[in-house]
Amino acid sequence: MKSSQILIPMTKEVPNDAQIISHQLMIRAGLISKLASGLYSYLPMGLKVLKKVEQIIREEMNISNAQEVLMPVAQPAELWQESGRWEQYGAELLRFNDRHGRAFCLGPTHEEVITNLAGQYLNSYKQLPVNFYQIQTKFRDEIRPRFGVMRSREFIMKDAYSFHLNAESMQAEFEKMHATYCRIFERLGLDYRPVLADSGSIGGENSIEFHVLAESGEDEICFSNESEYAANIEKVAFSEQTATCLPSATEEEVLTKKKTSIEAVAEFLNVKKSDCVKTLIIKTKEGFKALALRGDHELNEIKVQNLYGEFELASDEEIKSLNLKKGFIGVKGLNIDLIVDYSAAVMCDFVCGANEWDKHLTGANWTDIKFKTADLRNAVAGDDSPDGKGQLVIKRGIEVGHIFQLGDKYAKAMNANVVGESGKSETMLMGCYGIGVTRVIAAAIEQNYDDRGIIFPASIAPFQVVIVPINYTKSTRVKKLTDDLYQQCLDAGIEVLLNDKKERAGIMFAESELLGIPHRLVLSDTHADNGNIEYKARNNPNKVEVPFSEVLSYIQAQLSE
Amino acid sequence: MKSSQILIPMTKEVPNDAQIISHQLMIRAGLISKLASGLYSYLPMGLKVLKKVEQIIREEMNISNAQEVLMPVAQPAELWQESGRWEQYGAELLRFNDRHGRAFCLGPTHEEVITNLAGQYLNSYKQLPVNFYQIQTKFRDEIRPRFGVMRSREFIMKDAYSFHLNAESMQAEFEKMHATYCRIFERLGLDYRPVLADSGSIGGENSIEFHVLAESGEDEICFSNESEYAANIEKVAFSEQTATCLPSATEEEVLTKKKTSIEAVAEFLNVKKSDCVKTLIIKTKEGFKALALRGDHELNEIKVQNLYGEFELASDEEIKSLNLKKGFIGVKGLNIDLIVDYSAAVMCDFVCGANEWDKHLTGANWTDIKFKTADLRNAVAGDDSPDGKGQLVIKRGIEVGHIFQLGDKYAKAMNANVVGESGKSETMLMGCYGIGVTRVIAAAIEQNYDDRGIIFPASIAPFQVVIVPINYTKSTRVKKLTDDLYQQCLDAGIEVLLNDKKERAGIMFAESELLGIPHRLVLSDTHADNGNIEYKARNNPNKVEVPFSEVLSYIQAQLSE
Incomplete structure (x- = not known):
């Protein structure tokens, strides 16, 4: 295709809301255009990339015998x-x-629609297992859409749903989809990791997220430095610990006027944050609860939610009504349930609020306090890996895929049954498997760029090769050679973009680099004199001179690499 | 693909709301599934057809240099x-x-979004003309969704929008898209007609609809029996006529008790409906108007709308308030504007209401009546063709495409300007071009079926060939021959469906015929004995015996026809 025939509106200006590099580059390279908050149009180049991502996903899903539908x-x-x-x-x-x-x-997802459909058309165990997928527009009314197509309101998702007679079959499909996703993300050219995850509002037990590692990622992923263990920070599970210390200090009440944060108290008392216990009050459907954590640990809201369902932090008013003093809440003398995180429960001689204004306790211990223990906190770097091997390292990731074992959650509620082998009606079990198709594009860019622009993985680049002729409109010789080369590429089935615009060479180079096309060929009168064409790979600073007669086979060799 | 790997839920039961054959067959053949009123899921076979239709449209749009985007x-x-x-x-x-x-x-259409986008990215006349298209999900909240995917609420449309500096360029693209649509509908295997049309709520001047001719069509299309003239009935324009008669009768008031319809009055007075004039009262933004038409003619609402904007028929109450008598309204002595259809204005000695209860006039004439004339009516079969050549024949059609010249309607309202050659800012002109992608499937079936089911045009059939083996699971010989043939087809790039289910031959034949796969191969032990395979085309009752060794080339020859 010639660049005069395709809209590629490049710009140097980046809108204020474009905080991350992929958002900036997708706007700058003319891939997308913002219509409204969280709503983007895909311009011709962006759509080419999107279609390539879709096609890779489709091919691999088909290989795994998933059936494409459209709801x-x-x-x-x-x-x-x-x-x-x-x-x-x-x-x-x-x-x-x-x-x-x-x-x-x-629809933000389609569990209900597909379960309704499966209940209607799947009648016998003989029809199982089966896996349906679609590549389709979804809508989530995000409170704060951001990062371009990374967290938009309207987006394209590949969602798949499988149906099974029993847990073994569900597990087998889960593993098959795990392998399928690995093939997909490899073909997409991404550096990704499958990690243990929470199922969230979709429901179900086992779930694995696929993350693209990138600094801009919204998720924190914990890896063991010694094993294969990898989990979303929200999912890293800790067990009850055995105390390694004994109470030895005498409890004292100390004046900590206006020191209402752990930081301030620790500094004031010259102790470490990890020597303090912080107490949070939450409001659940069962009433108020006090949660105690080590001072340097963060509450993991998902773990709390899994224990008590939807909850919120108590308001200042509510804390007051419980006769507690905000900033000075402690673990002693509470008149509500106290749940202590495993790591806090093994502390000795700690600092905590005194439940009196402007006072904390030092040398406090759990002796004589009534409480339960639970896993309440987020992992921190250096934690022991839950699999017992090594310590945790934390990296940031972008979730691009998620596979779940839903079990009977939807099928039971919606009566999706089949006649089993015994002739009895049985509730089907379900798996579900999503890939954020449009998000994949942003994630790929987050991982593949330099200060000149995007460096698209070969499999999803809008074009494989760009031809940049110097003096195309003025030099008949350059024009002739260029047109011949362009035609040769087309005839060989190469996806080639010919820059036929009247622009300065520097601008044309900058544009092809911003756009991230993997292979560039430059042709000028000088090259014509020498009988060579200049070749440069987007991801390699070196230029190579290639004789005219060998250009096509040289390019084909690069493409097949 | 093997039929055991794909959901094709065929059924003999047709839902009550499936009134037309394509709706019935799409449900019976397992192509679609109803989710709610006007909302359909595409099951695997239906989606295969949909993707083929999309691809044909995409390829032809690309050939015509339209650029694909996604809004x-x-x-x-x-x-x-x-x-x-x-x-x-x-x-x-x-x-x-x-x-x-x-x-x-x-979005029911995307004029606003694309004009906004064009205004943002098109700055110079040098970027024009340009044509953007998308294949995308649309939503229209039809008051009465019906006919399956023919008039659904959510549907897929190919919508294209072109931008121009001047009318010549807009006209050239209109003609290019006309030719493109002809190529598309030909490749889709449809018997279609381009016809003159009204632009409706989209706006603009020139517009042509593409209709698939079918008895179930919702539109009436008028064709000349002597020329190329073809127009939607709503668009057939008539000119002022010259009277061919002279008033000769004496006007009389006659008693027509309870005869309130043209039919009843004509029968009672023993005259033809075409000897009567009917008078309708409408309410417009300018007030009430009386419209007079020949008794056998129907009001064309679009023509009235083009004259007076949105309007409605006056209610009984309103008619009363004008001191008129419903059922006996006539053209004499009205105190509101009277507009007479061209055909009615040349009548002599006619019958009309007397504006008195239970009375009509005979021998009435236009002498002394104050009125304007206009084109108000629908064409009827036998009318002279507006191009002066021959008479009109009326057929029913399904609108599958529509091309418009929008002019500056949107660009002006939304300030979509470019710098013209002279350096001045100029408003762009627009064309827009739609195809109802999902509707095409239903229309194709309306034109291609028999009492056994669908007869898909080859280009959009879900599979090209179906292999039906008899005793596949019992006869190792049949299984071996079938599997070999299946593999040969796959290797040759033929889209083949192998019916590997344990079903009676009669059921398998019926299923493949219902599904409309163009080519069928049958294999049994008898065939194995004879060294032949049975071939049958879906659209031909004759069966042909083909020697094993020639089957592949025979099928390839059929496919290339």
Whole structure:
């Protein structure tokens, strides 16, 4: 294709909201255009990349015998009421009424629709296992859409749903999809990691996320420095610990006027944050609870949610009503349930609030305090790996895929049964498997760029080769050689972009580099004199002179690498 | 692919709402599944057909240098307010508020979004002309969704929008798209006609619809029996006529008790409907108007709308308030504007209401009546063709495509300008070009079926060839021959479906015929004995015996036909 025939609106200006590099580069290279908060149009170059990502996913899903279908974006409320998610899902679920006043939502996922469909068409165990997938537009009304297509409101997802007679079959498909996802992300040219994860609002037990490692990632991933262990920080599970110290200090009440944070108290008392215990009050459906953590640890909200369901931190008013003093709450003398994180429960002679204004306790111990223990905290770097091998290292990741074992959650609620081998009706088990198709593009760029622009992995670059002729419109010799080369590439089935615009060489070079096309060929009168063409790979600073007669085979060799 | 690996849920039961054959067959053959009123899921076979239709459209649009993009389904209200369509569009436009209370709609078309985009990225006449298209999900909240995917609420459309510096360029692209659409519908194997059409709510002047001719079509298309003239009935324009008769009768008031319809009056007075004039009262923004038509003619609402904008028939109450008598309204003595259709204005000695209860006039004439004339009616079979050649024949059609010259309607409202050759800012002109991608599937079936099921055009059939082995699971010889043949087909790049289910031959034949796969190969022990395979084309009742060794080349010859 010639660049005069395709809109590639490059710009040096980056909008204020483009905080991360992929967002900046996708705007600068003319891949996407913002329509409204969290809504993006894919311009011709962006769509080419998107279609390539889709096609790789489609091919690998087909190889794994998944069947492609296409379900509507609009979904009737009734199905979500059946599954119970109509109530559970928050404002991210975009709800609307049709002209007759019937309630619908724009699908953020399609568990309900596919379970309804499976219940309708799968009748016998003989039809199982089966895996349906679609590549389709989804909508999530994010409270704060950001990072371009990384966290947009409308996006494209590959979502797959499998149905099974038993747990073994569900497990087998889970493993098959695990392998399929590895093939997909490898073909996409991404540096990715499968990590243990929480299932979130989708539900189910086993779940693994696929993360692309990148500084800009919103997730923290914990890796063992000695084993294969890898988990999303929200999922790193700790066990009850055995204390390694004995109480030895005498408890004292000390004045800590206006020292209401752990930092301030630790500094004031000249102790480490890890010598302090912090106490948080939360409001759950069962009432208020006090949670105690080591001063340097962070609360893991998902773990708390898994224990008590939806919860929130108690408000200043509510803390007051419990007769507690904000900033000076401690673990002694509470009149509500106290749950102590495993790591805090093994501390000795610690500092904590005194439950009196402007006072803390030093030399406090758990003796005589009534409490339960639980795993409440996020991992920190240096923690022992939960598999007992090595310590944890923390890196940032972008979630691009997620596979779940849903079990019978949806099938049970929605009566999706088949006749089993014994002739009895049995509830199907389900797995579900998602890939953020549009997000993959941003993630690929986060991992592959330099100060000149995008360096697309070969498999998803909008074009494989760009030809940059110098003086194309002025030198008939250059034009002739260029057109011949261009035609040769087309005839050989190479996806080639010919820059036929009247621009300075420097601008044309900069544009092809910003766009990240893997292979560049430069042709000028000088080259014509020498009988050579200049070749440069986007990911390699070296230029190579290639004789005219060998250019095509040289390029083909590069492409097959 | 083997049929055991793909969900094809065939059924003999047809839902009550499936009135037309394509809807019935798409359900029966397992192509689609209804989720809710006007919302359909595409099952694996249906999606295969859909993808083929998409690909043909994509290839031909690309050949015509249109650039593929992808815009969001959700569109901000602001853009629609800019164009003025937020107010104009009725309840078909599905509107919703996001979590922050901002107004959006689900796009029924994308003129606003693309004009906004063009205004942003097209700055110079040098970038024109340009044509952008997308193949994308649309939403129209039809008051009465029906006919399956023919008139669904969520559907897939190919919509294209071109931008131009002047009318010549817009006209040239219009013609190019006309030719492109002809190529597309030919490749899709459809019997179609381009016809003159009204532009409707999209706006603009020139517009041509592409209709697939079918009894079930919702539109009436008028063709000349002597020329190339073809137009949607709503668009057939008539000119002022010259009277061929002279008033000769004496006007009389006759008693026509309870005869309130043209049929009843004509029968009672023993005259033809075409000897009567009927008078309708409408309510417009300018007030009430009386419209007079020949008794056998129907009002063309679009023509009235083009004259007076949105209007409605006056209610009984309103007619009363004008001191008129419903059922006996006539053209004499009216106190509101009277507009007479060209065909009615040349009548002599006609019958009409007397504006008195239970009375009509006979021998009435236009002498002394104050009125204007206009083109108000629908064509009827036998009318002279507007091009002066021959008479009109009326057939039914399904609209599958529509091309428009929008002119500056959107670009002006939304300030989409470029710097022209003279250096001055100029408003761009636009064309727009749609194809109902999902509707094409239904239309193709309406034209291609028999009492056994669908007869897919070869280019969009889900598979090209189906192999039906008899005793596949029992006869090792049949299995071996079948598997070899299947592999040969796969190796030759033929899209082949192998029916590997344990079913009776009759059922397998019926299924492959219902599904409409163009070519069928049958293999049994008898065939193995004879060294032949049975071949049958879906659209030909004759079976042919083909020697094993020649099957592949025979099939390839059929496919290349």
